[in-house]
Amino acid sequence: MLKGRHLLDPTDFSPGELDEIFDFADQIIQSPAQFNHLCDSSILATLFYEPSTRTRFSFEAAMLRLGGGVVGFSEPASSSVAKGESVADTIRTVACYADIIVMRHPKEGAPRIASQYSPVPVINAGDGGHLHPTQTLTDLLTIRSVRHQLTGLIIGCCGDLKFGRTVHSLIKATSRYPGNRFVLISPKELRVPDYVTADLAAKGIAYQEVERLDDVIGNLDILYMTRVQKERFFNEDDYVRLKDVYILNAEKMRLARGDMIVMHPLPRVGEISYDIDDDPRAYYFKQAKFGMYVRMALIAKLLGAS
Amino acid sequence: MLTITSIKNGIVIDHIRAGLGIRMFYQLGLDKADYSVALIMNAASTRLGRKDIIKIENNVDFDVTMLALIDPNVTINVIEDEHIVHKVKPDLPDHVEDIIKCKNPRCVTSVEKYVPHVFTLVNRELGQYRCQYCDEIYTVGKD
Helix, strand or coil: CCCCCCECCCCCCCHHHHHHHHHHHHHHHHCHHHHCCCCCCCEEEEEECCCCCHHHHHHHHHHHHCCCEEEEECCHHHCHHHHCCCHHHHHHHHCCCCCEEEEEECCECHHHHHHHHCCCCEEEEEECCCECHHHHHHHHHHHHHHHCCCCCCEEEEECCCCCCHHHHHHHHHHCCCCCCEEEEECCHHHCCCHHHHHHHHHHCCCEEEECCHHHHHHHCCEEEECCCCHHHCCCHHHHHHHCCCCCECHHHHCCCCCCCEEECCCCCCCCECHHHCCCCCECHHHHHHHHHHHHHHHHHHHHCCC | CCCCCCCCCEEEEEEEECCCHHHHHHHCCHHHCCCCEEEEEEEEECCCEEEEEEEECCCCCCCHHHHHHHCCCCEEEEEECCEEEEEECCCCCCEEECCCCCCCCCEHHHCCCCCCCEEEEEECCCCEEEECCCCCEEECCCC
């Protein structure tokens, strides 16, 4: 039963519950118009304390396509947050007006606090460098659609793995499916946080941490690229030094298998060359489209509308 | 040789890893005590090489949990009439609130001050706790 639940962490829902969302997303993809009035009269609040284009648009488009309405802010300067209001007070107020709340926040764990004070479902749309569970739903739906399975995969994650919340969420979610293994490709300074590898070790899941993409790309089923995010760094020098270290281009793609797929949460800032956009293994734009449909399915399920 | 007299009634916290005694001393508020207290640092120890010891000449009540979170290998001896009547080995609690502070500057607890710092034990053997909000790992005796 997903009605009334929060989504704060990609493992908040069981694999069976995720399948329920994915199956419903597949139905929406087949016939979107059939669901145009599913959430009539419901309101989604989007509280974006940090800049976002695609995640916010994706949520707003999802709610509008379900027939619901949207209220919210896209930067804290234009809200009561600028006056110093706490997350708890903002949520208690917004929950009086909205049926479901989406929150992006620069501080890690802020959506969990929101959930503790909210009588309506709260969805984490990204908290600092921590987690991004709805991007993970998008990623899982993409993998499921292309590979027809979520098990037995060799998943390579490349780039900024320290602050890359989409990677943390993806590893956490896919490590629950049997047979998956991980290859973590990054400079030493941007390796995944200790809690991520501690989780893998505790579950006895194989992973390797390497520095060179060329050495491992030929073994991968999935290559998940990430950008080095300027806003996650405390100083400009570190950002400039590391931002272009891992660039995927046609030359590297020649080393990859014919059935490997390239994914990216977008936006990219140079880590994937434009010369591979037409490669049939490049899935990042198709992935973006899945994002809206899976968010439609999620909203409908949490509201109990489906 | 440094000599410190034995205590008649009170508590001796023994086998503290060298260097952690002073942290325990302040955490227990012993710097404000109005009874006899001794902090012995870098005492010779067969088991540890060097160890710290705290002797308290008073039957005070204190939070054993908190001591475990600084060093889970300490021994707490309760002394009556100059004899050890009770030995306690503190156990790591499964859940702690507002004892450990999250050190991740990006954690929401660093700005939302009304929120308690909540940690859950994830690996008893390694003494690892995880922040409920940001998943930051706190390792007992190291952090």
